[in-house]
Amino acid sequence: MDCDRMVLNVIMIMMVMCCLWTVVISPCASADDDDHVRLQHSLRKHAGSLSFLVVGDWGRRGNYNQSQVALQMGRIGEKLDIDFIVSTGDNFYDKGLTSVDDSAFEESFTKIYTAKSLQKQWYTVLGNHDYRGNVEAQLSQILRKMDERWLCFRSFLLNAEIAEFFFVDTTPFVDNYFTDPKDQTYDWSGVLPRKNYLKKALQDLESALRESSAKWKIVVGHHTIRSAGQHGDTQELVNQLLPILEANSVDFYMNGHDHCLQHISSVSSSNIQFLTSGGGSKAWRGDITELDEDNLRFYYDGQGFMSVELEPTNARILFYDVFGEILHTWRAFKDISTI
Helix, strand or coil, rough: CCHHHHHHHHHHHHHHHHHHEEEEECCEEEECCCEEEEEHHHHHHCCCCCEEEEECCCCCCCCCCHHHHHEEEEEEEEHHHCCEEEEECCCCCCCCCCCCCCCCCHHHHCCCCEEEEECEEEEEEECCCHHHHCCHHCCHHHHHHHHHCCEEECEEECCCEEEEECCCHHHHHHHHHCCCCCCCCCCCCCCCCCCHHHHHHHHHHHHHHHCCCCCCEEEEEECCCCCCCCCCCCHHHHHCHHHHHHHCCCCEEEEECCCCEEEEEECCCCEEEEEECCCCCCCCCCCCCCCCCCCCCEEEEEEEEEEEEEEECEEHHHHEECCCCCCEEEEEEEEEEHC
């Protein structure tokens, strides 16, 4: 009887642990089959609230203060009891991963983000530096077997109950990577023919946004749409992606690429907020371009990350520096009659 009771207790504990962190992938996709992947993240906390961290441009084996940023992420993650982490790309410098056996995965990810609060799901997009390596390696399920936190697809949808996230593979949109790559080599396997790839990506995004009834709509990509940083606006995304976001009442566009932290409000009649979290490691001091001050809410040319707290009628966004100090806070509210 005692043995049976012990077995029953073990089963109950395992069931409780499974309920704490549930990610359902539908359809079950692989590196060779990431066609409009849909994920479901069941929240651990009471219904109606969601909190997560956003970090980008980080993978440097702990160098350039990556380890220090990770330390502060762990502290804030515990304080907010976060549900997951969003990575805005450029996950491994300087040229992505060479293969699934590349030591950079462990040395830049597993051994860096060790805090208990960061042992949650990481939802990850690819950046341009990731495309300079073996893209299929980052998309491989083998990495998830090595570290179950890791989930990376080209473009995918995440339903987190009160919010839906639309992750977009932005690197193939940028013309210069194809027409003037200079001394860089990009892994375009799975992308060519490019015209068809981009057309489908835009169609899938537009369809998903149109069908969404989420209280908050959040689009995540690596490249900037609006930016006062080194790269500035990504004109291809302004022309092709932004109109879809504006037409479908997107609340936030979150990105990396520029190694800074910034918040820009939409210049149009839409209420989109452009949020850059690209300070996960190396930053570019003093690198800022001119932008209409009425739209630039915040800019920091240093390292750090962002936190987001969501409830049905309000959002709270904070930016932190490498010491965990709050640099910028912004709140958004929704009319309860519209949700």
